Amino acid sequence: MTIVATIPLESINRADVSPLPPRGSSLGRLNAICPYYTMFPLDFPGRILADAHDNDWVLDPFCGRGTTLFAARLRGLGSVGIDINPVAAALASAKLASATADDVTSLCEQILGSGPEAEQPQGDFWELAYHPNTLADLAKLRRALMRMADDSTTVLLRAIVLGILHGPLRKGAPTYLSNQMPRTYASKPDSAVRFWHSRGMKPPEVDTLDAVRRRARFTLAEIPTQAPGCVRAADAAAEIPSLDRRFQWIITSPPYYGMRTYSPDQWLRSWFLGSDPLATYRVPGHLQHRGLERFAEGLADVWRAAAARCVEGARLVVRFGALPSVGNDPMKLLMRSLELANAGWTVYSIVTAGEPSEWSRQATQFSTPGGYVEEIDCYARLDA
Ligand SMILES: C[S@@+](CC[C@H](N)C(=O)[O-])C[C@H]1O[C@@H](n2cnc3c(N)ncnc32)[C@H](O)[C@@H]1O
Incomplete structure (x- = not known):
């Protein structure tokens, strides 16, 4: 060499x-x-x-x-x-995907508005990480997206939810769906629970559809021409x-x-x-x-x-x-x-x-x- x-x-x-x-x-x-x-x-x-x-x-x-x-x-x-x-x-x-913010939001709305509740994970971590309504929404989105074919709208909705799944609490309308957490990586469950307990931090009540809509509008405001x-x-x-x-x-x-x-x-x-x-x-x-x-x-x-x-x-x-x-x-x-x-x-x-x-x-x-x-x-x- x-x-x-x-x-x-x-x-x-x-x-x-x-x-x-x-x-x-x-x-x-x-x-x-x-x-x-x-x-x-x-x-x-x-x-x-x-x-x-x-x-x-x-x-x-x-x-x-x-x-x-x-x-x-x-x-x-x-x-x-x-x-x-x-x-x-x-x-x-x-x-590599292309879809409008409206398409992504409509898909999210359709999933959240249809079908029975999905099975939710249990335990201290989940109770403190997400408000019960948010966790119910996430479980529904998870079940639906796991079953759907990978068209551009699905791929983008999945990535948008991954992007807002956890992150810091903010003043004003929440960007992230979780209780206080880093956005780059997920804390280990036990240390996250200790952290939230020690500070008395409760999960925020987030309107999932609204959080997705705001994020989709921001992220997809302008997307590059599609390439193969x-x-x-x-x-x-x-x-x-x-x-x-x-x-x-x-x-x-x-x-x-x-x-x-x-x-x-x-x-x-x-x-x-x-x-x-x-x-x-x-x-x-x-x-x-x-x-x-x-x-x-x-x-x-x-x-x-x-x-x-x-x-x-x-x-x-x-x-x-x-x-x-x-x-x-x-x-x-x-x-x-x-x-x-x-x-x-x-x-x-x-x-x-x-x-x-x-x-x-x-x-x-x-x-x-x-x-x-x-x-x-x-x-x-x-x-x-
Ligand atoms: C340094 S990161 C790449 C980051 C990337 N340049 C970016 O901008 O996001 C290295 C990646 O290699 C992946 N990786 C590890 N072993 C692999 C394997 N055997 N085949 C394919 N990917 C692998 C890891 O999952 C990780 O995402």
């Missing part, structure tokens, strides 16, 4: 060629439909795709909430996303061989070494999608963190499968990092994975993502007293 050249970050990520809407523009709101713990900033894939040609296709094999797919859509390009976590896949699917694509909830290495097209771009960010909580942190959103109302602390197929070599081999399988679906000259761009607590070098680990893949990827640049000065950097989400995770951006090309 050779690094052909190392060039500074500024010469690759040029803001002046980004096809992205200006920050704050309503066109970018769909991308923020729901947070996801380790999303990367839209500018990252956006600036890279400024160099794409009109009929190029983009693959993100670890797509998370679908930031790469949204950047591809803004650029008018087709894209495919894969993620093992159903929450990520549900959010990423919304990045799909999302699969699957293991990337196993799924890529079944894709029936060739790609010019792979832009992705695999799980950071040492980061194991993508699924447990999303346990409440997983429940809404149909899983048991319990925190899931191990997702079968999630890239394992049982030693560096095993991890590198898992990544190598993805790079090899992806190379077989790419055209010659395709670009692979990887943002990768490691938590400070595991103390390893993300560059060495990524290079090892490309070496093990032995699939024709030639690295032409590796740059550090620098100091965590920008609010939007993924690393800032791992902030610990021990410092920030180290992140690198690796650029490679597929040679014959």
